[in-house]
Amino acid sequence: MKFLDQVKIHLKSGDGGAGACAFRREKYIEFGGPDGGDGGRGGDVWVEAVEGLNTLIDFRYQQHFKADKGHHGMGQNRTGAGGADVVLKVPVGTQVLDDDKETVLADLTRAGQRVLLLEGGDGGFGNLHFKTSTNQAPRRADPGWPGKEMSVWLRLKLIADAGLVGLPNAGKSTFLAAVSRARPKIADYPFTTLHPNLGVVYIGGEEFVVADIPGLIEGAHQGAGLGDRFLGHIERCRVLLHLVDGTGEDVAADYRVVREELRQYGAGLDEKPEIVALNKCDSLTPEMIAEKMAALAEVAGAPPMPLSGVAGIGLVDVLHALLGHVQAARRRDNERDGPQVSEWENPP
Numbered sequence: 633m634k635f636l637d638q639v640k641i642h643l644k645s646g647d648g649g650a651g652a653c654a655f656r657r658e659k660y661i662e663f664g665g666p667d668g669g670d671g672g673r674g675g676d677v678w679v680e681a682v683e684g685l686n687t688l689i690d691f692r693y694q695q696h697f698k699a700d701k702g703h704h705g706m707g708q709n710r711t712g713a714g715g716a717d718v719v720l721k722v723p724v725g726t727q728v729l730d731d732d733k734e735t736v737l738a739d740l741t742r743a744g745q746r747v748l749l750l751e752g753g754d755g756g757f758g759n760l761h762f763k764t765s766t767n768q769a770p771r772r773a774d775p776g777w778p779g780k781e782m783s784v785w786l787r788l789k790l791i792a793d794a795g796l797v798g799l800p801n802a803g804k805s806t807f808l809a810a811v812s813r814a815r816p817k818i819a820d821y822p823f824t825t826l827h828p829n830l831g832v833v834y835i836g837g838e839e840f841v842v843a844d845i846p847g848l849i850e851g852a853h854q855g856a857g858l859g860d861r862f863l864g865h866i867e868r869c870r871v872l873l874h875l876v877d878g879t880g881e882d883v884a885a886d887y888r889v890v891r892e893e894l895r896q897y898g899a900g901l902d903e904k905p906e907i908v909a910l911n912k913c914d915s916l917t918p919e920m921i922a923e924k925m926a927a928l929a930e931v932a933g934a935p936p937m938p939l940s941g942v943a944g945i946g947l948v949d950v951l952h953a954l955l956g957h958v959q960a961a962r963r964r965d966n967e968r969d970g971p972q973v974s975e976w977e978n979p980p
Contacts, residue, residue, distance in 0.1 A: 635827035637788040637865070639691045646674025646715035648753035648776025649702030651761070655769070656708075666769060668705055668759040671776045672712035674752030675699030678719045681740035685723035686830065688788055699750075702776055705758045715752060722786060725868065729785040737784065741791065741868075749784070753777035787864065790828055792843035793958045795866030797894070798875035799886055800847030803911040805829070806941035807875065808844045811951060828865045835951045840958045843869065848893045863897045871905045871957035873950065876928060876936070878912045883924050884931040905957050908936040909950055914943035 649671025656664025677699055700715030728738040728749065738747040756774035763770055796804040808814050812831030829844045845862040866872065874890060876883050887908070895902040910925055921938060928936045937953065939946040 635687050636689045636692055637687070637790075637828075637862075638785065639688050639695070640783060640785050641691055641695045641697060641720075642781070642783045643677045643718075643750055644696075644698045644781035645677050645750035645779035646699035646752040647701045647779045648672070648674050648755040649704040649712040649715075650775045651756035651758035651773040652705035652707060652710075653759045653771055653773035654707035666759040666763050667707055667709045668773055669707070669710040669712065670758050670761065671705045671755030671774075672702030672714040673755050674702045674776065674779045675715035675717045676748060676752050677750040678717060678746055678748055679726075679728055679738060679740065680719055680721055680746045681724045681726060681743055682721045683724065683743045685721070686788075686790065687723065688726070688786055691786060699752055699779065701779075702752065702755045704776075705755070705773075709758075709760055712755060714755075717752075719746075723788055723790075725789045725791040727787045727789060729787055731783045731785070733785050750780045750782065753779045789867055790830060790843055790865040791841070791868050792830060792866065793840035793870050793961075794833075794842045794954045795869035795872050796842065796844045796875060797866070797872055797890055798847060798911075799877060799880075799890060802847060802875045802877045802886075803941055804844045804847070804875055807873075807911070807939070807947075808842060810941040810944065811947060812842060814844075828862055833951060833954075835948070835955060838955055838959070840955060842873075842954075848890050863894070863899075863901060867899050867901065869904065870961035871907065871954055872901070873954060874906055874908045874932075875911045875939070876908065878910045878916050878921070878924055883910065884927045887928060887931055906932075907950065907953050907957070908932045908934065909939040909946070910936045911939045911941070913938045913945050914940040 651671050652668035654668040656667045658664060697718050699718045702715045703712035705712045724743050726740050727736055730737055754777045756776045759770045759773045762772050798804055808829060808831045811833050814829055814831030831842050833840055833842055843866055845865055876886050880886050910928055913921055925936050937946055937950055939950055
């Protein structure tokens with residue numbers, strides 16, 4: 633299954649049904665009068681976040697969605713049936729943007745969340761609606777109101793607790809494969825990862841989700857390499873794990889490149905809690921590890937952690953450090969939102 637995180641679609645709600653112009657005609661009833669029913673309401677357009685989806689690939693093959701029209705009214709004062717709604721099922725973390733790609737219309741961050749995007753048109757009145765004391769036999773029936781239409785962008789931002797950042801070939805995919813059951817593509821050349829990957833980490837009786845995105849290079853915010861389009865998938869992360877390739881010539885410069893790209897991207901990525909790790913320590917001597925960690929600590933402002941996804945060096949320590957940030961963020965969220973108590977559990 634291909635990964636697709638951004639797509640443009642066109643939506644239209646259903647038109648309302650026409651009202652009926654009819655008169656009662658029965659034997660032995662001399663003055664039947666008007667009995668035309670109203671038209672049915674057009675279908676609405678909804679968007680709903682569901683579990684089990686992690687891509688917008690379904691919307692590549694269908695970009696136009698149109699709700700059903702309302703049925704017309706009929707005689708004997710029968711109202712037409714309403715048109716069927718259209719429900720767009722999207723992954724959790726999807727944003728609905730206006731055609732300008734800036735105005736956020738909806739942000740679906742939890743499963744089951746539904747948002748009404750377009751309302752269907754009202755049905756037209758039948759001639760029974762226009763009967764008055766001075767107009768006993770109206771022959772007026774209104775057509776239904778037209779539905780609304782618009783073009784929107786769907787943008788997926790994966791929801792993960794921790795995000796992996798670093799230059800290409802820094803060992804992010806190897807780390808993800810070592811700590812979770814995810815199986816991203818791993819090779820000895822840059823830009824092996826072409827789309828984000830998610831993995832679930834279990835440690836200390838807790839679990840959290842880690843996101844691996846394609847590597848950044850200098851000038852990514854200007855479109856160099858794969859650009860910074862995938863950075864949106866770590867905007868919701870609670871902590872970042874910055875992996876620096878220990879086999880590189882200048883680890884301090886490598887660190888600065890990625891931090892500058894995060895700053896240029898914005899969205900508060902450069903302000904998130906960060907854990908810096910010197911990766912691929914299995915390929916270095918103890919003297920080289922000490923030298924490179926000292927250089928990295930000077931530029932990062934905090935001592936880095938030695939790490940090797942292949943040899944398993946420092947994995948547990950790094951995961952516990954990530955878990956500490958994730959748990960602290962979860963506690964802050966719970967304190968901000970407060971306990972969710974049902975009114976049936978605590979009656980007034």
